[in-house]
Structures are given as C-alpha cells and as structure tokens.
Amino acid sequence: MEYIIGQSRAAQRPAGGLIDEAGAPAMASAAAHNDAGMIVDGNQDTFMQDVLEASRTMPVLVDFWATWCGPCKQLTPVLEKIVRSAGGRVKLVKIDVDANRALAQQLAQVGLPLQSIPLVAAFWQGQILDLFQGAQPESEIKRFVEGLLQAAGGGSMPAADLIAAARAALDAGSAEEAAGLYSQTIEIEPENPAAWGGLTRALIAMGDEDAAEAALADVPAKIAEHAEITGARAALDLKREGRKAAEAAEDLRRRLAADPADHEARYELAAALNAAGLRQEAADELLSIMRQDRGWNDDAARLQLIRLFEAWGHDDPATLQARRRMSSLLFS
Numbered sequence: 416m417e418y419i420i421g422q423s424r425a426a427q428r429p430a431g432g433l434i435d436e437a438g439a440p441a442m443a444s445a446a447a448h449n450d451a452g453m454i455v456d457g458n459q460d461t462f463m464q465d466v467l468e469a470s471r472t473m474p475v476l477v478d479f480w481a482t483w484c485g486p487c488k489q490l491t492p493v494l495e496k497i498v499r500s501a502g503g504r505v506k507l508v509k510i511d512v513d514a515n516r517a518l519a520q521q522l523a524q525v526g527l528p529l530q531s532i533p534l535v536a537a538f539w540q541g542q543i544l545d546l547f548q549g550a551q552p553e554s555e556i557k558r559f560v561e562g563l564l565q566a567a568g569g570g571s572m573p574a575a576d577l578i579a580a581a582r583a584a585l586d587a588g589s590a591e592e593a594a595g596l597y598s599q600t601i602e603i604e605p606e607n608p609a610a611w612g613g614l615t616r617a618l619i620a621m622g623d624e625d626a627a628e629a630a631l632a633d634v635p636a637k638i639a640e641h642a643e644i645t646g647a648r649a650a651l652d653l654k655r656e657g658r659k660a661a662e663a664a665e666d667l668r669r670r671l672a673a674d675p676a677d678h679e680a681r682y683e684l685a686a687a688l689n690a691a692g693l694r695q696e697a698a699d700e701l702l703s704i705m706r707q708d709r710g711w712n713d714d715a716a717r718l719q720l721i722r723l724f725e726a727w728g729h730d731d732p733a734t735l736q737a738r739r740r741m742s743s744l745l746f747s
Contacts, residue, residue, distance in 0.1 A: 454495055457508040459518035465508045470538040474567045476560070478509045479519070479527075479534045486550035487533040493553050494535065497560055500596055502576055504564055537563045557599065574604045581613055590620035606635050612643030619647075619654055627651050642729070650726035657690020678704045678711050685719065694727060698737035705744050717741065 457465040457477070466475050478494055480487035491509065498507040512519040512529060523529045527536060528548065536546040537559070544566060547559060581596035597614035600607055611634045618627035628651065634644055664687045670680040681700045689697035701723075704716035720741055724734045 453503060453505070454498055454507045455509070457510045459515045462508075462510070462515075462518055465506075466538055467541045469506055469508075470541055473504065473506055474544070474563045475506045475508060475538040476563075477536045477538060478507060479512050479529055479532050479536070480509060481511060481513045481532060483513075484532055490533045490535075490550040490556075493556060496592065496595060497553070497557055499592075500577065500580065500599060501560065501564070502580065505560060535559075539563070539567050553595075557602075574600045574607060574610070577603070578607075578609050578613065581610075581617070585613065585617055585620065590617045593617040594621065606638055608638045608641035608643040611638065612641075612647040615644075615647035616650055619651055624651060624654065642725070646725040646728060649722050653686065653689055653722065653726050657686040657688075663687075676707060678708060678716075682712075682715060682719065689723060689726075694723070694731075694733035695736065697723065698733065698740070702737070702740055702744065705741070709744070717745075 455465060466477055469475050476494065476498065478491055480491060494507055498505055510518070512532060519529050527543070527546070528534065531548055533550060534546060534548045537544045545559070545563065577596050577600040581593045581600070584596060585593035594614055594617035597610045597617060600610035601614065604610065611630065615627045615630045618630060631644070631648055631651065638644060664684065667680045667684040667687065670677050671684065681704055685697045685700035688700065698720060701716045701720045704711055720737060724738060727734045
C-alpha cells in the first residue's frame with residue numbers, strides 16, 4: 416500500500432498508474448517550467464547529443480516506448496515525475512521505437528532487448544549502466560534512479576530540497592505531486608515532521624481525508640506533538656467540521672441577515688469559509704464575534720482563531736494578518 420510514493424498502510428491508489436488522466440494536466444502545468452531540458456523527446460538524429468554526450472555530465476534515462484504500448488503510457492508519466500523530483504540530477508529522453516526503427520535496430524545489435532517494451536536504459540559516461548523492462552511500481556523506479564545517482568556520484572536529492580519542491584507543488588495546486596515528494600522525504604528521513612505534516616495537508620487537499628488520518632496514525636511517536644503534526648491534525652479536524660457547516664452555509668447567512676448578533680451562526684459560517692479555502696473571510700467572521708462580544712461562549716472565537724493559525728501554519732500570510740488584527744483587539 417502507498418500514500419502516493421513510499422510504503423504505508425494509509426491508502427491504496429486505483430490501479431492504472433499513480434498519475435491518472437485527470438491528475439496529469441494539473442501536474443504538468445505546475446512542473447513544465449521546471450523541466451529545463453531534463454525531459455525531452457529524442458530521435459535517431461539527436462541520440463548522440465541527447466543521450467551519449469549528455470551522459471558525460473549527468474545520468475540519462477532513456478524511455479523506449481511506442482504508441483500502441485499500454486504499459487508505456489502507464490510508465491512514462493511516473494518516470495517524468497521522478498525525474499522532476501530529482502531536481503536536475505538526472506535527464507529523461509523518450510524515444511518512440513516505431514518512429515526510430517534504424518536506431519532501435521542499431522541498439523538491439525549491441526544487446527538492448529528492444530523486442531519487449533517498455534524498456535528503460537540508464538546511461539552514464541556514454542555507456543549503459545543498468546536497465547529494466549516493463550511498467551514497474553513507482554517505489555521500484557525510485558530505487559532504480561537512486562541507485563543510478565549513487566553510481567554516478569550524484570547522491571540522493573537532499574530532504575530539504577524535496578520539502579521545498581513539495582511546498583512549491585502544493586502552493587501551485589499540484590497536491591498529488593506534493594504528496595509524492597513528501598512521501599519520498601519520509602523514506603529518507605522517517606522522523607521529519609515537516610514531511611509528515613506536509614503529506615497530511617497534501618492528502619487533505621486531494622480530498623482523501625481517510626488517507627490523511629492514516630498518515631497521522633503512522634507519525635512516529637517521537638514527533639507526534641511537533642507543531643507541524645498538531646497543525647496538520649488541526650487542518651484535518653477543521654476540514655471535516657467545515658464540510659458539515661458548508662452544507663448549511665446559506666441557512667447560516669440567512670440567520671445572520673436576520674440577526675447580526677447570532678454568534679453561533681457566524682462561528683459556524685467561519686468553519687464553512689475555512690473549508691472552502693477562504694481563510695481571510697473565515698478570520699473576519701471570528702474577529703467580528705470578538706469585536707461584538709469578546710468573551711462569547713468561553714472565548715470560543717479566539718480559541719477557534721488559534722486553531723486556524725495552527726492549521727494554516729504560523730508563517731502563512733492569512734495567519735500573520737489575522738493575528739495582527741486579533742492582537743489589536745485584545746490589547747486595545
């Protein structure tokens with residue numbers, strides 16, 4: 416079982432690949448500007464430059480595929496994602512064997528088993544270093560690439576770089592890609608709280624709350640109370656509460672139109688707004704309660720704001736702005 420990448424009992428993904436047709440466009444748009452020549456379509460005219468010469472300075476994966484090959488369509492998007500995750504340490508060249516028959520025949524003569532595709536060959540220093548055939552699980556492909564990087568002296572992608580890439584992907588709306596990067600970090604550093612918290616938030620963004628809950632259950636006890644973990648746990652709780660409130664949002668707005676002092680309705684509306692991703696609007700409703708009745712319901716509005724800050728992250732722009740406004744209310 417896997418979250419997205421990496422072993423866990425959290426959630427199985429549907430068969431047919433880790434990047435499905437619905438998820439691929441969003442991931443591609445978020446990552447395309449980062450390819451920077453690391454993922455290219457090669458042919459028999461460019462093979463020398465794209466593969467043999469390029470492998471003098473970095474490892475090169477060559478994905479031999481064909482349009483009629485179903486497993487190829489499953490494998491290639493996974494290869495692309497892993498190459499992007501490597502942060503420029505490895506290159507991917509995709510070659511259609513049907514469109515490049517002369518090259519395929521030439522490579523077959525030197526021992527590449529191109530009669531059975533998909534086939535992925537790893538080139539380093541102008542030579543074939545390793546290869547595999549068939550659509551492999553993503554975890555196996557990651558291990559293959561890690562081994563290639565180690566053999567080439569490039570080492571693994573540092574955890575800090577993976578975390579940064581994951582946060583960028585999540586901010587860009589590519590939650591599945593982010594979950595994969597966070598899972599990859601956990602494999603390197605099993606007690607990295609930022610990776611566990613980020614994975615949980617990514618799964619929430621994907622709408623997979625059961626997997627997010629399972630991820631939290633898998634967090635090592637040593638870091639279970641770290642701020643990254645408690646914040647992710649708060650984000651999951653608030654998401655569930657907000658979904659219930661969202662179903663009654665129109666009724667809540669009608670109640671407030673009839674009675675602006677209906678603090679209970681305003682409190683529930685804040686939960687619905689937060690669940691919809693409207694962070695500043697959610698904070699506005701809670702701050703409005705505090706302005707009208709600071710101690711309402713045993714300080715419930717202030718305490719809920721603090722929960723939101725934990726869920727959003729203490730350095731989130733919405734947190735910083737709302738905290739300043741709350742402080743001005745409390746200390747005025």
